[in-house]
Amino acid sequence: NAGVTQTPKFQVLKTGQSMTLQCAQDMNHNSMYWYRQDPGMGLRLIYYSASEGTTDKGEVPNGYNVSRLNKREFSLRLESAAPSQTSVYFCASGWGATDTQYFGPGTRLTVL
Amino acid sequence: GESVGLHLPTLSVQEGDNSIINCAYSNSASDYFIWYKQESGKGPQFIIDIRSNMDKRQGQRVTVLLNKTVKHLSLQIAATQPGDSAVYFCAENSGGSNYKLTFGKGTLLTVNP
DSSP states (O other): OOOEEEEOSEEEEOTTOOEEEEEEESSOOSEEEEEEEETTTEEEEEEEESSTTOOEEOSOOTTOEEEEOSSSBEEEEESSOOGGGOEEEEEEEESSTTSOEEEOOOEEEEEO | OOOEEOSOSEEEEETTSOEEEEEEEOOTTOOEEEEEEEOTTSOOEEEEEEETTOSEEEOSSEEEEEETTTTEEEEEESSOOGGGOEEEEEEEEOOTTOOOEEEOOOEEEEEEO
16 A cells, blocks of 8 residues: 555756646545645645546645646646756645545655 | 634654644634645645534544634644645635635744744
8 A cells, every 4th residue: 555656756857848747545535635835824725636636726726737647647737947946846635525634655755 | 804814834744743833813603614734736625624603523543613793713733743844725715605715815834843
């Protein structure tokens, strides 16, 4: 049982490049989440998917898109990366609205 | 706006001592609270949670206390060990169908041998 896995672990992009961060969970959870973590800002929700087939904006959705590919996978796409998107990105999953969220190991992204 | 905050950004304790990490929340509608531990370079790890119909919950070496009157949450770690050194976050969910957790900024716990 791997829990929540994320790829890649590290990525360096140039401004304007695009990329997709991948996330998968093997706990049969209904909901999945993408957060970013910046020094002094804590964890901020980018997008979430309450269940397969649905996605909703979080606190900081601008510049990102998501796809809930199936129950297991939830990807985050940066269409045109900007230096302000330099951050550590965490994927999480959980059973439902008022339940624990379990986090992946993170992707460290640098945009030059 | 509503927020979750921590009283102390850093806490340094001696190995074997008990640690108490505090968290204040301002959303009186919040009904679910979680404590996470984050070690350097890793994702947040679930420690313990508590729902608003309880005021205390115990786990292995950890206890969470909830005081709804003053909107205060605390995490107590008994017999703190060097492996407990990490950043600790509290998070709240304001209930209902709201899927969003609001996280505090974290407290860095350092355990001295």
